[in-house]
Amino acid sequence: MRIARWNRHGSTEVHEGFVIDDRLHPFPDGRTVAQVLTEGLPSAHELYARVQKSNESGSVTRADALSVVTLLPPVVPASIRDFVAFEEHVEGVSGSVDGKSEVVPEWYEAPTFYFTNPHTVRATGEAVPIPDTHRMDMEAELAAVIGGVPDSSGENLNAEAAAQHIFGYTVMNDWSARDLQSREMKVRLGPCKGKDFGLTLGPWIVTADELTGFEDDEGFLELRGKARINGTLVGEDLMSNMGWPMPELVAYASRNSRIVPGDVLGSGTFGNGGCLGELWGLGREVPALEPGDEVRISFEGIGEIVNVVGDRVPAPELPRARPRPRSRQRRAGKSDER
Structure with missing residues (x-):
């Protein structure tokens, strides 16, 4: 369906x-x-x-x-979690951040994700306005959409139970302003404004039962994804190259927490050119996205989303943080109590 x-x-x-x-x-x-x-x-x-x-x-x-x-967009998300589940992507993008391509040991311990903005979701066919960035990027991903299961609270699921909560799948583009993202990640929190201006979901939800023929023996989906910019293929990969199958990502999201119908969970960007940041990290001289560029992301068995990069939209200026003196007197006018 x-x-x-x-x-x-x-x-x-x-x-x-x-x-x-x-x-x-x-x-x-x-x-x-x-x-x-x-x-x-x-x-x-x-x-x-x-x-x-x-x-x-x-x-x-x-x-x-x-x-x-x-x-x-085929769903108005209750929340959006975006994982980073492809080892090759992690290795490539790390090189574009600090010049050293690596996968930190902690990546292998558990699937990492961040929460992004459900209020700036775009549909296929839309132009996507961007911030004042000169390192504009896309991220080609598969996303699971959560549905209800009788007598389940959606909390602390194992992988088998989590699979029952996957209603279906849709295609996702996690638009990324890499220069903004790089700055804010140095504060060791985020990403935030490098990401939350836009995310595409579409063209529809394909129910999970339609894709069981693509499952391998470990539960990975052997779906081929492709990313094209202005008609040129820049990346393609199999979803079975993820570090964890989707039900395990869902189970991890529910750990000491809860998933609910309408939640969206992104797989993370596939490897082998699923985003420009990965190619930059590998030393490829590929231009950043500019207004007017067309981005197509497709997955067999599901469909394709197409967006044009919109105009840059300058944001109002925000002042820098105010320096504060560091002293023991935290309350003005109050002397030491002895």
Whole structure:
């Protein structure tokens, strides 16, 4: 099953439903993607059967052709965790940061992630405005979308239970301003403004059961991802080259915490050119992205997202931190008590 959200051309009304062949069928009863995710995958199958039956009987009220709609992000995320699960990517990008390509021992101990901004998610087809950066980059990733499971709180899951919470997958581009990211990471916290201006999800959610044929014996998905800039292939990799399969990433996210329907978990950038930062770290003289550049990211079995880099949007100036004297007198006017 493929699940999408869309506007009909010339309208801002949001429609949500199934993609069947090249047409979009709204969910019955006014359901939303958020509700379908909460109800879980078995319920979605029942809903899909209803829509198919109506389609075959000719009683469908309205189905929109893909050619007459604008696709929206397929989910309004409850949260977004983005992992860094490809060893080759970590090694390459480290070289672009400090000139030394390496994978620190801590990377192998557990899958690392950061939280990013669910309020600046973009759809395929959108222009993505960027900050005042001159090291603009993209990151090609696969993302898991979490659904509901009966009688599960989503807390402290093992990998087997976590797999049941993966409703489906979508394509992700974690846009990155590398110069901003490099500065803020020196403070040993982040990334923040180097990332949170934009992230693309789309074109739709493909349910997890559609991809079981791609699973290897260890649960890795042998899906091939490709990244193209202005039509030129810059990177491709198999998702089975991750350090951990997706259910283990989900399980780790739930450790002493909780995952809920609508959460999105990115795999991290695939290796072999999944981002420009990796190529820079390997000494490749590849230009940074500029306004007007087109970025395409695709995964077999799922689909493709396409965005054009938008204009730079200067932000208001912010003053530097104010120096403060360091003394024992933390409260003005208060003398030592003896």
